[in-house]
Amino acid sequence: MKLRLVLGLLLALASPPVRAAPCLLCAADAPGAARVRDSAVPLRVEVETRLDMGRIAVGAGGGEIEVDPVTGARRLRGDVIDLGGFALTGTVTVRGEPGAEVRVILPASVDLEGSHGRTARVTGLATDLSAAPRLGPDGRLQFRFGGRLQIAGLDDGDYRGRIPVTVEYQ
Numbered sequence: 308m309k310l311r312l313v314l315g316l317l318l319a320l321a322s323p324p325v326r327a328a329p330c331l332l333c334a335a336d337a338p339g340a341a342r343v344r345d346s347a348v349p350l351r352v353e354v355e356t357r358l359d360m361g362r363i364a365v366g367a368g369g370g371e372i373e374v375d376p377v378t379g380a381r382r383l384r385g386d387v388i389d390l391g392g393f394a395l396t397g398t399v400t401v402r403g404e405p406g407a408e409v410r411v412i413l414p415a416s417v418d419l420e421g422s423h424g425r426t427a428r429v430t431g432l433a434t435d436l437s438a439a440p441r442l443g444p445d446g447r448l449q450f451r452f453g454g455r456l457q458i459a460g461l462d463d464g465d466y467r468g469r470i471p472v473t474v475e476y477q
Contacts, residue, residue, distance in 0.1 A: 348404040348446065350474050355449070358397035358470070360456050362390040369460040376435045376453035386460065396451040401474050405446040408439055408477040413452065414470065422464035431455040432470065439477075 360372045361381060370385020374394050381394035401409060413432040421427060432454040442448045456466070 348407075350401060350403040350409070350476065352472055352474050353400045353402070354397070355400050356395055356398035358453065359393065359395040361394040362392035364388040364390055365458050365460065365462060367460040369458055369462070371455050371457045373431070373455040374453035376433050376451045379451075379453075387458070396453045397470070398449065398451050399472055401442065401448045401450075402446055403442050403476070405442060405444050407446075408441050409448065410475050410477050411436060411440065411450065412473040412475070417468055417470050419456075419466040419468035421462065421466040425459075425462045425464055427456055427458045427462065427466045429454045429456050429468070429470070 358374065360374060363372060363383065364387065366386030368386030370383065370387035372387065373382045374396055376396050379396050383389055411434060413434070416428055416430045419427045419429060432452060434450045434452045436450045440448060
């Protein structure tokens, strides 16, 4: 079995702060019309820690690496071998209006670019947030996220990409 090394996977979460805009076509009293909370305090999203899957070797059959957002545990499936290193959940801090309810949106999948034009896909992005997250009394909310990296057989390299994080007032 010939193995190749995947080193230093880093997913940068840099995305600008997002504030939801009101729907100009929705009537305020229309059934099912979405109401957007208007706040004088804009939301700020800061990346504290980047998601890092660690170091692995990938065999001809390919496989996947999953980092759990709650426990931080790394699970390997398929034709992959753990070569050590630390797997890290991503950590994001949101600041805004104290006590406000927010909604955090992560994409369904993100394609990463690797060496030699190869790509790998991150799916199953999830956070450790409750169903209705709120900013604390200090206007701050911190959460962790993880996901699953799928790598085709013998696709070695250093894969990088950006995961857009959208945060809106509810």
